[in-house]
Amino acid sequence: MKKGFIFDLDGVIVDTAKYHYLAWQKLAHELGFEFTKQQNELFKGVSRKRCLEILLDIGNVNATQQQFDHWMITKNEDYLEYIEKMDASEILPDVPKVLEYLKQNDIPIALGSASKNAQPILEKVGLLPYFNTIVDGNNVTKAKPDPEVFLLAAKQLGVNASNCVVFEDAVAGVQAANAAKMVSIGIGDDNILSEAKFNFADFTEISTSFIQQLIEK
Numbered sequence: 001m002k003k004g005f006i007f008d009l010d011g012v013i014v015d016t017a018k019y020h021y022l023a024w025q026k027l028a029h030e031l032g033f034e035f036t037k038q039q040n041e042l043f044k045g046v047s048r049k050r051c052l053e054i055l056l057d058i059g060n061v062n063a064t065q066q067q068f069d070h071w072m073i074t075k076n077e078d079y080l081e082y083i084e085k086m087d088a089s090e091i092l093p094d095v096p097k098v099l100e101y102l103k104q105n106d107i108p109i110a111l112g113s114a115s116k117n118a119q120p121i122l123e124k125v126g127l128l129p130y131f132n133t134i135v136d137g138n139n140v141t142k143a144k145p146d147p148e149v150f151l152l153a154a155k156q157l158g159v160n161a162s163n164c165v166v167f168e169d170a171v172a173g174v175q176a177a178n179a180a181k182m183v184s185i186g187i188g189d190d191n192i193l194s195e196a197k198f199n200f201a202d203f204t205e206i207s208t209s210f211i212q213q214l215i216e217k
């Protein structure tokens with residue numbers, strides 16, 4: 001059976017969660033309230049629009065549509081300033097090892113991300129050539145935990161959903177992979193990602209023999 005591997009971006013391939021956090025925190029400060037790292041956990045895997053809705057709830061801020069649209073833009077502009085400076089040093093440890101192993105074994109690879117900035121980030125860090133297809137926030141209408149993003153990625157890879165493996169750092173992402181009937185691999189805290197089929201703290205814990213087992217299964 002032909003297998004496909006799908007990677008989330010933020011928090012799996014690169015640690016951009018810290019930049020999203022800094023940009024949201026700046027907006028929160030401008031609006032006069034605190035936004036903690038713990039609250040930022042709620043933002044993982046969540047669309048930009050939904051993040052702003054949650055942020056405004058946290059700060060008890062009522063926004064007009066015009067203000068809402070303006071803050072969506074300014075947050076992204078601030079985020080892009082961080083992205084602009086990114087390079088290969090920001091790839092999370094051992095991610096290239098796994099991508100390279102898959103490539104050498106002719107296994108198709110997709111990106112399945114909620115971000116609308118996915119492609120420029122992959123370009124910046126030099127990983128774009130590994131990906132056979134990219135499905136991101138620009139291509140889907142339903143956010144994770146809906147499986148749309150991963151089902152579309154499987155379709156574009158030409159692989160049955162049940163033959164796909166997904167790497168995710170967000171609870172909503174693990175749920176989306178499970179809903180798509182894919183093998184979910186949680187990257188991060190296994191207490192938070194307890195719904196994943198397999199759990200690893202990061203890619204340094206993933207051996208190529210484990211990847212080989214997933215390919216052969």
Ligand code: BG6
Pocket residue numbers: 009010020043044045046047048051076113114115116117118137170
């Ligand atoms: C997800 C991140 O990958 O992308 C979220 O985990 C983020 O935190 C979402 O809000 C949307 O990203 P962007 O780049 O389109 O604002």
Ligand code: MG
Pocket residue numbers: 008009010011012044045168169170173
């Ligand atoms: Mg993520």
